[in-house]
Amino acid sequence: MPCTRRTFLQHALTVMAYSYGLFARPSAHAAPDIAKPAFSLLEQTLKELFNGSKIIETDKIDIQVPMIAENGAVVPITVSSSLNNVRKVYILVEKNPQPLSARFALAPELETIVSARLKMAETSDVIVVAETHDGLYSAKAGVKVTIGGCGG
Amino acid sequence: MSSIKIRTKRIDGKIQIRTLISHPMEHGRNRNKETNALIPAHFIKLLTVTHNDQVIVTADLSTSISKDPYFAFMLKSGHAGDKITISWIDDLGNRDSETHVVK
Numbered sequence: 001m002p003c004t005r006r007t008f009l010q011h012a013l014t015v016m017a018y019s020y021g022l023f024a025r026p027s028a029h030a031a032p033d034i035a036k037p038a039f040s041l042l043e044q045t046l047k048e049l050f051n052g053s054k055i056i057e058t059d060k061i062d063i064q065v066p067m068i069a070e071n072g073a074v075v076p077i078t079v080s081s082s083l084n085n086v087r088k089v090y091i092l093v094e095k096n097p098q099p100l101s102a103r104f105a106l107a108p109e110l111e112t113i114v115s116a117r118l119k120m121a122e123t124s125d126v127i128v129v130a131e132t133h134d135g136l137y138s139a140k141a142g143v144k145v146t147i148g149g150c151g152g
Numbered sequence: 153m154s155s156i157k158i159r160t161k162r163i164d165g166k167i168q169i170r171t172l173i174s175h176p177m178e179h180g181r182n183r184n185k186e187t188n189a190l191i192p193a194h195f196i197k198l199l200t201v202t203h204n205d206q207v208i209v210t211a212d213l214s215t216s217i218s219k220d221p222y223f224a225f226m227l228k229s230g231h232a233g234d235k236i237t238i239s240w241i242d243d244l245g246n247r248d249s250e251t252h253v254v255k
Binding site for chain 2: 073074075076078093096097098099100101102103104105106107109110111113114115116117118119120
């Protein structure tokens, strides 16, 4: 068969189509796996901390954070709660490489009010878990970080 | 000079404790701008607050606390002359402690 311009182009197209199909198919299958890891870092941390105990969402924990943080390196946070017998307060930042920021063990002599300053790598939710005598309670608040917070 | 500053304020019989600690709180992922070498992690691991020699707060901290960390707590009751002591230990084993008397 003589190799005319037309046959050459036809062959080239089929080869391209095949190779595209071969390469495209496995990546199309792999894409969801890459996009969604089995566990997010936050879920993993919560699992390690609480051993899979049930965490109840509540409106009795008040988180005061700025809605928009101009500097992710310093995000002031004040956590207060009307829950009784809060023994421990956990502060977690969902999208930080290390989600658990701080764990405060509070004596009964203290009011449940804790202030701190957090570093936030990017726009994310801040999750507060309060450990009381009768279980775990959580609340969350979103903070939008406008410039990179990784510095400092 | 101590790295810890403590301020207290009596509000309706309660005592507000505020503290500011000077510490780099490096998380180990920052790079030196000139040499591009990683700056090793250096952060406060444990912070304790005592009120008249009784521990009232034990805080485990991680690298996601800001540089020169600030904390505030509220004591349910307290009097002038009460002693508040705050101490910290970092991951390199450095430590510091400061005592403050409530006015």
